[in-house]
Amino acid sequence: MAWNKSLGSGFRLAAGPRLGHNAGMAAAARPEPCVFCEIIAGRSESSQVYQDGLVVAFLDIRPLTPGHLLVVPREHAAGLDDLDEGLGARVFTVAHRLARALRRSGLPCEGVNMFLADGAAAGQEVFHVHLHVIPRNPGDGFRLKARRRTPGRDQLDAQAASVRHGVTGMPGG
Numbered sequence: 799m800a801w802n803k804s805l806g807s808g809f810r811l812a813a814g815p816r817l818g819h820n821a822g823m824a825a826a827a828r829p830e831p832c833v834f835c836e837i838i839a840g841r842s843e844s845s846q847v848y849q850d851g852l853v854v855a856f857l858d859i860r861p862l863t864p865g866h867l868l869v870v871p872r873e874h875a876a877g878l879d880d881l882d883e884g885l886g887a888r889v890f891t892v893a894h895r896l897a898r899a900l901r902r903s904g905l906p907c908e909g910v911n912m913f914l915a916d917g918a919a920a921g922q923e924v925f926h927v928h929l930h931v932i933p934r935n936p937g938d939g940f941r942l943k944a945r946r947r948t949p950g951r952d953q954l955d956a957q958a959a960s961v962r963h964g965v966t967g968m969p970g971g
Contacts, residue, residue, distance in 0.1 A: 834870050834926040852885060853892045858930070862940045865905040867931040869893040876925040878916045883970075886927075893929045900933050907933035911940070 836842040837856065844856035847867060858866040869892050875881035881889075890912075897910040913930040915922040932940065949957075 832874055832926045833924055834868075834928065835874050838870070838872050848892060848896060850892070852888050855892060855896055855931075862930075863906075863933050863935070863938050865900055865903065865907060865933040867893075867896055867900075869896065869929045869931060871927060875927045877922070877927065878914075881927050889927070889929050893931050897931050900931065905933060906935045908936065909934035911942075 831841075833842065837844045838854055846854065846856045848855040848869075851872070853869060853871055855867050855869045858868050869889050871881065871885050871889055873882075873885065875885075878886070893912055897912065900907045900910060911930070911932045911934055913932065914928070916927075934940065
């Protein structure tokens with residue numbers, strides 16, 4: 799693998815179309831191979847932009863806009879409950895750096911959206927945690943559409959209490 803540009807703090811952009819083998823990845827038995835694990839192991843092609851010992855990033859094969867990236871932990875984690883918090887922080891750090899790199903890349907990029915779907919109800923299609931980094935431009939056609947609500951303060955306070963309760967039930971909470 800040829801490395802061609804440093805992003806600082808140990809970050810490097812990679813040249814080349816494929817990711818290398820991940821020797822540290824466990825060979826867990828799954829009914830169907832995970833497409834991202836296959837890419838990380840070098841058994842499937844990708845247009846790679848970044849890799850380190852914990853995280854890889856490559857172009858989405860169904861991009862919403864040109865330059866749409868996926869940042870993926872090497873270790874298989876189907877959802878956020880399965881993802882180590884430190885590794886999640888690394889995924890976000892790499893995504894943040896790559897979002898900044900997109901603005902300097904020469905690709906059209908006047909803004910950036912980051913999006914992570916956790917679970918089928920949230921629209922997750924590949925059950926290996928991944929963070930989308932999507933370059934944005936006026937008129938690019940990509941929209942998040944939802945019905946906005948205006949709950950009362952009592953409802954917001956009750957929801958906040960529920961979330962706080964959830965945090966206290968977590969390890970380290």
